[in-house]
Amino acid sequence: MTRVIFIEHNGTEHVVEATNGDSVMQTAVSNNVPGIIGDCGGCCSCATCHGYIDPGWLDRLEPKASGESMMLEGVLGAESNSRLTCQIAVQPELDGLTVRLPESQT
Ligand code: FES
Numbered sequence: 001m002t003r004v005i006f007i008e009h010n011g012t013e014h015v016v017e018a019t020n021g022d023s024v025m026q027t028a029v030s031n032n033v034p035g036i037i038g039d040c041g042g043c044c045s046c047a048t049c050h051g052y053i054d055p056g057w058l059d060r061l062e063p064k065a066s067g068e069s070m071m072l073e074g075v076l077g078a079e080s081n082s083r084l085t086c087q088i089a090v091q092p093e094l095d096g097l098t099v100r101l102p103e104s105q106t
Contacts, residue, residue, distance in 0.1 A: 002095045006033045006051075009103040018090040024099060025049040025086035035101035042086035044068055047075045049085040050105065054098040061088055076104045 004027050006014040018027040028036035028049075037048035044067045053061065058081055064072070068087045072078050085099060 002090050002092055002097075004028075004090065004094070005096065005098040006036070007098065007100045008033075008035050009101055009106050020090050020092060022090050023086045024051070024088040024090060024097070025084075027090060028085065028099075033101075035105040036085060037105065038086060040086075044071055044084060044087060047071050047084060048105065050075050050078070050082060050102055051085045051099040052079060052102065053081045053083050054100070055081055057094070057097050060093065077102050 001017045002020055004016055004018045004024060006028055014033045016027060016031040016033065023042055025036055025038045025042055029038050039048045040046035068084050071084060072082050075082065
């Protein structure tokens with residue numbers, strides 16, 4: 001199992017066991033983590049799965065595809081470490097991945 005750590009905007013931390021191959025968004029939704037909605041089911045068309053990746057993890061993720069980059073351009077509060085969590089697949093190498101959730105999704 002791979003642990004993913006979600007930190008809500010208010011500082012509440014959720015450490016969840018993720019299934020490898022699931023997306024980080026699916027992991028949040030199936031563990032009832034507030035702040036990740038996933039309205040489009042993971043097809044990169046809603047941006048309700050926006051999260052800020054802790055900087056130490058950014059280089060370990062697959063780069064953004066053009067569709068994700070385009071969606072992020074329209075996201076309120078997007079930063080250089082913003083990702084759509086539906087586009088990140090959980091892998092054993094990501095054990096401890098830390099994602100901070102934006103205030104706009106509280
Ligand atoms: S769940 Fe819709 S863009 Fe990620």
